[in-house]
Amino acid sequence: MFVYTANIKPTVMKKFLLTLAFAAFCSLGARAQATAYEVDEISQCMYEVFDLAALSPVILGDQNPDEYSVTFFTTEANANANTAAITNPQAYIINGWQQTIWVRVENNANGDYDVDDFIISMHQGIEVPEFDDVVTCGSFILPFIQWPSLYYTEPNMGGTPLQSGTAITTSQTIYIHAVNGVCNDESSFTVTITGNGPALVPPNPLIACDEDGDGFETFDLATLVEAIESIEGIDGVTVHETFIDAENGTNPVPSLSSYISPVMPQIVTVYIRAVAGSGCITILPLQLIVTECNLTGNSFSGTVKYDGNNDGCDGNDNPAAGVWVSYTHENTTYYAYTDANGYYEFTNVPDGESYVSVEAIPGFNVSPQSMAVTFPGNDPIDNDFCITAAAPVQDILVYIYPSTFAVPGFETAYVVVLQNLGTTTVSGSITIQYDASNLAYIPSPGFTQSGNMLTVNYTDLSAFETQYFYFSGTLAAPPALNIGDVITFTAVANPLTGDANPDNNTYVLDHQIVNSYDPNDITCREGEFITEEQADGYLHYMVRFQNTGTFPATNVRVEGILDDKLDWDTFEPINASHNYQAYRTEDNIKFMFDTINLPDSTSNEAASHGYVIYKIKPKASVQVGDTMSAQVGIYFDFNTAVITNTYNTTIETMAIDAVVKETFALYPNPANNSVNIKLQDTVNAGVIITDVLDKTVLKSQVNGEVTLDVSALNSGVYFVTVQAGSTHATQKLVVK
Template sequence: MKKLNLLLSITVMILVFNFGYAQSVSFTLTQAPCNANGVLTANFTGMTPPLTVVWGNSKVVHTGVTGTSDALTGYAGQYLNLYATDANNNKVYGSYNGAPPFSYTVSATGGVCPVLGTATATVTGGTSPYTYQWTDANSVVVSTSNPATGLQTGSYDVMITDANGCVFGSLYQWDSGQGAKNAYIYNTSNISYSISTTTANCTNGTATVNSVSGGTSPYSYLWSNSATTSAITGLTAGYYYVTVTDAVGCSTPKGASVQQSRQIGTNITSSPATCLQNNGSATSFGSGGIPPYTYLWSNSATTQTISGLPAGYYSVKVTDANGCVGNGARYISASTPVNVTYTTTASSCTSPTGTATLNISGGTTPYTVQWYTSPAQSGTTLTNAAPGSYSFKVTDANGCIRNGTVQIPPVSNVSVVLSTTNTTCTQQNGSINAVVTGGSTPYTYLWSNSATTSSISGLASSYYSVTVTDNLGCAVTKGSHVGVSSPVSVGLSTTNASCIFNSDGAITATPSGGTTPYTYQWSNVSGTSSTVTGLSKGFYTVNVTDAVGCKATGQSYVSYNPNNNSCYCTITGTVYNDANSNCVKDAGEQGIENIRIHCSGIGYAYTNANGVYSFIVPSGSYTLSETVHSFYPLATCQNNSITVNATAGTNCVHIVNFANTVNTIHDMYVGTANLNCPVPGYQYRQRLIIKNMGTVTESSVVAGYKTDGQLPAPLFSPSNLFTGSGTYYSVSGTSLNPGISHVLTLYYNTPTNIPLNTSLVFKDTAAYTGPMSNWLNDYSPWNNVDYFTPLVVGSFDPNFKEVKPQGKGPEGIISVNDSVLEYKIHFQNLGTYKAQNIYILDTLDSDLDWATLTPIYKSHDCDVTMSENGVVRFQFDNIDLPTKTTNEEASNGLVIYTIHTKKGLPNGTKFTNNAAIYFDFNEPVITNTTLNTIGDVSVETIKRGNAGNVSVFPNPTHDIFTIRVNEGNFSTARVMNAMGQICGVYNLSETETQVNLSSSAPGIYFIVLQGMNGYTIEKVEKL
């Protein structure tokens, strides 16, 4: 008993997560446990009674606690969590590591049938001898021995009693963490076999068990469809399990997937539900099979369209006339009628004096407002706020919600510009000068090397930061890297190749400065001298090092003589509509755009607006073929495998035309894309595209465009197409030839008082002829309706890539039948001079069907080609794209294309994609990486929205930002750059966690916070 008495005076504070600045909890073991008779007391500070205290993941809940402590009786000594809320909605979370009467470990060993498994408990502490009781998942006692033997596969709990009658074991385990442990037995069998399948042409697939060995024959079989034979037939696509059991009862389960030869598309369009109203809808369009199609939705509806829907996920099974099946799903989102703007008063930098007032409209009064602050505030006005960002939630009388973020400015804005001089190689003579504007003088300075002057010198190469504080106490921190400058410089003289396929170019490096002799290291070519020869066209880099190790780098591009065509032949031709089916291109027969032509060993080219393609090839034999489009089948007289024997020589040209016929297809496309992003106080621009993707001229196209009214009315350019006012605009009776688009730019003035993270909703619709309901008769109606939902942001990267559908969660979960992905690549000239030539390289994912790539939109004239290994090149020659500073609007570009996924891909398949954008001869700009993953979208596998609330500030940041947990139980934060690379992982053991991006490049960074209730994602910009 002396040991137990010693425990009574121990107070433990461990793993405490404070949700505010002043709240905390500590634990005191008031009575040590022996037989679940302990008392554990939680002591709270900064909390106002009455309290609600939740012990052990809601195992015990005490409400109306009138004091600042709470006792848990019947405590067995296990690890547990605690969560408490006070009268002011302040929250605190803590964890107690436990104080059991003794500790133990469990080891488990699975058996190999017919031998079963064993579990062993090893006790430390307490008083021997010990007794044991093992129970299975049904609470049936299976053993009182240690070790326990003869255990079937499954989970087993153990309760242990020592000689003093003290009891502890896994049945006392309430929360994960340190403490009680149980055993899991996994028994195996030595029966092995394989399963072979045949593809189902809708309903005739098979699965067969082969080569059974091990165990004791004879064997029996039980399939997931209840069949008991070794082979099953008449199968539709799906996954089938079988358990093979031998004569003594040993068994081995396995499964195999039966594929379907015909992939049934289940493209879905949807309309969101208005908050708390059942007015959402979804329409599925079967494709790729034999009509008619039947539909079975997850809500048991059997119509093509389901309506009257609340928000949520809806899955559909589409079956064609032959029984082939496709599955898809779509999330019906909920729009909110609640709109919010705000006004602020600036805060002192030395005390929190700022305010923010929400101006709420729409929805149903009265409104309730929750501010994610500590202590929590409510009401339309936030008070006593320091400079920074503050998130809120507005809920109307019907429960409709609008979330957003306000920004409270400081009374004084200090701006710092750092002028940096690099240190010279082998010396320490770098310097940084801070130039300060704004704020209230005088300023004080504190550098990371403890200097307090406006400039520092005598610096080695490293990163340095300075905090500048003005007379009002307002401060800003900024940093700069002092690099190494070299006395060595290098000039390059280049001799171009004589022809595009010749390797007779040369580069000579001429270094100066530093200490001789110099050494040379070249890239892309072997050579260690100052001159390299035998070069073909391309980029080459040389690193020059002097005798003391100082370096210089030079890069040059070896071009070729464009007037010399003696080393190649041009293979070119036209894909055209052969109106008279004679396989001769007659006068007046129109070319066909975006048809893909393959040249063996070279790659692919897409025909331009006139139907023309072109390849440049060295001497050799080549086979040309067309990727036949269902809209434009080959003429019956056209051969689709044409051999060209090319012998390079001056003006060598081979003309190979392809004759096609034209099916009458009505196929319209409508889509909206950001040209920039909505930022408060700035102009926001959209690109609206209405394109005739069909084969016939449409003379009476109708289109509509609707906004949610949160932004002022837009201006359309050109202005003579759409008419309307307020939130709805339309066009009717316009004409579009095949392959031609109406391209409009929409201009919005984003209000200065609209909160960040506000979701905007736009809808556009198009049909080849009126009324608008005719969009349902389109060849591919799923791209005739587009809901576009951008967020109001504080900043953005203009060179980026996006994919539609985005998918669900951070993995971008999509259905296996979301078979068409639409990619948009945005680019902008951020340089100091116009870009004459731009090209984009896009390496396609290997799980995409490269043959199905279809260019949809190009903001400027460009040639589209693809290599044999799936690298797409968008070539903009003589684009002369102006800079952002000279013409912000004209400095942007955009390409859009669609591509199909391959058939028969398993769940878990990931589609990753980014693009490299080359502006003239500069290093490429690499976009973010898009991600989609095939999975079950009908199941809510990842939670977001109710995971909690966090603040990230300051945002933008120069180097250091803070993650503040306002609400929710988050355990870790991953910081990733725009390419998806992880820059750091942080354990969120406190309410506030600081992240230092000083060693990271400027740009956009994402913070993924994971916790008990799911995840949430925030974004921060480093300046």
């Protein structure tokens, strides 16, 4: 829906190109002076496509459209010069939330023109609560709802406004309406008063936990039903799984004392049907809430630190973030991931003896190697671990990921993450190559720009430390970028010399262009199809969530089940938008955002978003045709889980046009003086080697196999591209 208003009023600025004599002639009858009549601000609700052409009649006023033309521009300079006009004014995508548009009205006969401007803006939407229909005896009390949502007796804020707490005594439809600028939303529910009888109050939710972890929980509904039956005037009570069944009195729940409810979703609603002696019927919703069990009440926590100066861990040493800590009880192992402060915590620890340890980290020693905790009666005081370096190792890792969706014409943001996986402190720089033709870089703290290259420096990156760098830019609008297109970023962390694992010093992000989206979803960076070679590496998943309710969420929890074709032991959280704790028990993963206080989208849209990123490898046994699925449930406080989409990633067979990509071999890598390039024997291809600045440093041809001399190249990262016809493939090459 969009709304605009127009006020016809000549603007002051005019371009007089007529001679005095011709002006006099025009004053006698014919009109030649062009006028752009003013248009008030055009506002739309959550719809970024504007039909500017529809404004032409307002802009022209009384001028003949056959004699005058209307053209739209994004700058005043272009409007005056009549250059770079908006090519598709019928479907113009706004750049940001508000934008000034310039319009030029021109006399087709003599070129006289006038220029004026107006504003287009897009506003955030608003959501009102939705209630089930109500069937009751006597009266119904309207529940409390938060402003700006209000009750009305007719649609579109018609009829009589009603306050929360109003008693409804006659059957009618109640409407809930809210307005936010030009945006509005409405829901309705029907209140049916079935006659006179005892007034029944909806019961409090029943809360239980999944004690045996089987995904189901049993509720005793019989006790509640007996309590309602004991109320004077009530003749019969049944429980139903749907409102329609309760209304019709069909399909009652047969076993009230042991009703089984699935854990997913977390909240299930059943309906109680109470029939009074007078014949009137009351239907009461009952929520069944499944919470996380904490049966034992046992918990322990601690910190993991890195002793950089080998004098024992103390308060001056850095925390070891991102370290797996586990405890084993009998035959089950539970995992937690240290946060940015090196902190870990386990709750609901079983009674008896358990053994705690830090997962082995190559190149480091851990003290103590393990410790025992016993409950009850032996609650340990010190559960801390100290890590020291076994030998000096330089190993830095870089990756880049988007923190927003890539919507054409809008600003998008990215996070560059640098981790020190080695034992030595490192300083250097990160370069990011990007498509400058489709992304207009917005100056960001710490970054410098040169052409299509961004550079940011880092200093004193110590072991286990992670540093974050943020930049943003505005994506080109269609037709330059369209849904399904990809914009690529290549991040390279320097120095490369002496790094134990140069392969993780480079990261390539392919960010897919989207449009309107579900704010709660899961995606895999590698995409819906991967090769057998890619199946040997990590898959990177991002879960995005947004509080689209009407009140801030105190806690957020993300839970999921890992696919059985994934190697669960390789699961590793990477980063998140807020402080979190990560846990894994076999194939169950959980991210806890306690006290996140995530704002609702109606009061603070920008801050209502969050995300978490993790990576995991497929099992070594996977093969072509296997599909790995990912789906999670997102819980905002005690609300029903928001179940995301299911993202499927399939190992694909080799397509004919992918022969070059699949048979392209590059060795040795890293290389010293020479490198071999090998393709399928029947393939002839051109070879181009470029540096990280996209500068071509070497060209050649390959017919099956070729050896290239790279001794003249400086040490660093290069990209080798082979192209046969319309097919090309690129691999990274490290020259020592």
